[in-house]
Amino acid sequence: MIRAVNFISDTAKREAEQQAIGALMNAFTDEMLHKLIDGLIMSNYGGWDNGTPESIESLKSKLADSINNQDWVDVANIAMFLWNLKQK
Secondary structure (H helix, E strand, C coil), X not given: CCCHHHHCCHHHHHHHHXXXXXXXXXXXXXXXXXXXXXXXXXXXXXXXXXXXXXXXXXXXXXXXXXXXXXXXXXXXXXXXXXXXXXXX
């Protein structure tokens, strides 16, 4: 079978893959940011950065709920908060 990608060098394929991943990352992080800003404005949410055991457990619970609901943007946002707390 002849496919168009058979005529593209491996280097060009890698570069196209990197560009596609970059575009995907930009689109996903834009969605993350919009959802965070909307959530912060609508719920006056705070405390994501205080790192108390209670707030960490609350984030873990919200993470599990988001996974169960297959809300991948919330999963990413909550994972980011937990990652940030681990950096301290």
